Amino acid sequence: MPVSLPQIDDRESDVPDQDWETVAATLARYVRARTSRHDLVEDVVQETLARLVQQGRQQKLVSVYALGFRIAANLLVDHHRRDRHYSTETEIDHASDAPLPDRVIAGRQELAALTAALDAMPPLRRDVFIRRRLQGQSCASIARDLALNLKAVEKHITRGLADLHRAVILANDAGNDGR
Amino acid sequence: MTRETQIAEDAALWVNRLDQPAIDTSASRAFDAWMAVDVAHRDKFTDLQALWHSDALIEALRQTVTASATSDLVTPSVTAPPWRKPVVWLTTTACALAATLVMLIPSLSPATYRTGIGNGRSIVLADGSQVALSGNSELRVRVLPWQRVATLVRGEAFFDVAHERWRPFLVRSGDTSVAVLGTAFNVDRQDATRTAVEVYRGAVALDAGQSDNLVLRKGDRARVVDDRITTQAPNPAAGATAAARPDWTAGWFEASDVPLSVLIAKVQRHSAKPIRLRDPALAALPVSGRFRVSNPARALNAIRGAYALDIRYGRSAILIAPSRADQGS
Structure with missing residues (x-):
């Protein structure tokens, strides 16, 4: 679709004054949550910052955070794709690449917590959430299909996401207490 | 909280x-x-x-x-x-939904506005929105407590929508839909699977049945053919003056590389006699230019010279054919 990156304005400017340490800390938290490979965190954050600064020199960044999260997410996808490719080709079992047993258990707990929370959701909210996240429908198109107003669709998604997150936190707390 | x-x-x-x-x-x-x-x-x-x-x-x-x-x-x-194609799936849902609505609330049936050839008209809807409907067009409007839906069955319409934050205004044209965010815009249903949209004030979200919506702002134009959206350069005619209304409301059509059939359909909105293409291959002939479609003879005369066409005014129809010099036999 011919839409340019939304976070970029065409005006020239110097790299804006930015609290890069805060940005780095925020991105690091995101990357840590997304991957079991702790050795990746530093790399991905540094690479993201480098690209942000570079982009900022060329164009004024309208949203450092929106662009930063997008770059970091793309880099993670690249890394994981490369890992998969690498391991199937060489068939060498990298001990460091395999998730730690703790991590596997945590992953299972998280999945169970999420499915339970989805089951507990009001059916309409669950439907809206599935359409948005799994099927990638836009809010406007969900609103039209379900004859809801846009605000109501957004509300279902935000409440739903907040509920799911609460469920994950509870599950993790319970898991830690048990040990 | x-x-x-x-x-x-x-x-x-x-x-x-x-x-x-x-x-x-x-x-x-x-x-x-x-x-x-x-x-x-x-x-x-x-x-x-x-x-x-x-x-x-x-x-x-x-x-x-x-x-x-x-x-x-x-x-x-x-x-x-989940593996079914999303487009198919959306359509099914939309149909089921429409059927449900019809069954539940027969009293809120849509109002239908039709115009004859050459006769455009202005309509004020129940919510205060204004619509200019071109000739030979049909628009169905349903104003519900929670949303407003206008379906362009055929033809072309210019919408100046009363802004209501809680009640979206939706325009459907085939599988294309335009969600209005308080604004003035034009929807041209050029044929069953082809729709052109241009925004004159505010912004609209364009949905061609796929998961991504495209937001069009003032001056933006886009064309949807089947489920493909193409954005176009801003209307040169609007230029610096930033027109407040589309050309056609004054009887003009600005064509930029559109099939001849689209132009003919527009002229047809103003012509009492049916206009026919002798050679079906002509339908796809790309034409460009600014045409006075409200005056069929003038518009047809303009394409006659520019595209080497032969135009014959018969008793019951106007026939368009490649000019003889061009046929090579």
Whole structure:
């Protein structure tokens, strides 16, 4: 679709004054949550910052955070794709690449917590959430299909996401207490 | 609502808003400003964003869909196998929904406005919105308490929509739909699967049945052919003066590389006699230029010279053929 990156304005400017340490800390938290490979965190954050600064020199960044999260997410996808490719080709079992047993258990707990929370959701909210996240429908198109107003669709998604997150936190707390 | 809950909801709202192909610049700035406020904002957003992107969430959603494939769900859509093409699936849902609406509320049946050839008309809808309907056009309008829907069955219409924050205004043209965000815009249903949209004030979201919507702002134009959206350069005729209304309301059509059949359909809106193409291959002939479609003889005369066409005014129809010099036999 011919839409340019939304976070970029065409005006020239110097790299804006930015609290890069805060940005780095925020991105690091995101990357840590997304991957079991702790050795990746530093790399991905540094690479993201480098690209942000570079982009900022060329164009004024309208949203450092929106662009930063997008770059970091793309880099993670690249890394994981490369890992998969690498391991199937060489068939060498990298001990460091395999998730730690703790991590596997945590992953299972998280999945169970999420499915339970989805089951507990009001059916309409669950439907809206599935359409948005799994099927990638836009809010406007969900609103039209379900004859809801846009605000109501957004509300279902935000409440739903907040509920799911609460469920994950509870599950993790319970898991830690048990040990 | 506690402060913590409020932050969680705001953060979730941002996660949802940022997950789309285009975000306007003011929203992006607002997002950075919100993130700058407090580490609690940043942490909450980051956690929710990581969850939104996580494989675990996708897997949980998949399992939920599979598990409930046979049980009670609000709409039939989720019961459809997830591997079905989304377009097919949307249509099915839309039909089911429309059928339900018709059954539930027969009293709120749509108003239908039709115009004859050469006779455009202005309509004021129940909500105060104004519509200029071109000749040989048909528009069905349903104003409901929660939304306003106008369906362009054929022809062309210019909408000046009364802004109501809580009640969206939707224009459908075939499988294309335009969600209005308080604004003036033109929808031209050029044929069954081809629609052109141009915005004169405010913004609209264009939906061609795929998952991504395209937001069009003042001066933007886009064309949808089947389910493909193409954006176009701003209308040169609008230029610096930034026209407030489309050309056709004054009887003109600005064509930029459109099939001859589209131009003919527009002229047809003003011609009492049917216009026929002798050679069906002519329908696809690309034409460009500014045509006075409200005056069929003048418009046809303009293409006659420019595209080497032969135009014959018969008793019951106007016939268009490649000019003889061009046929080579």
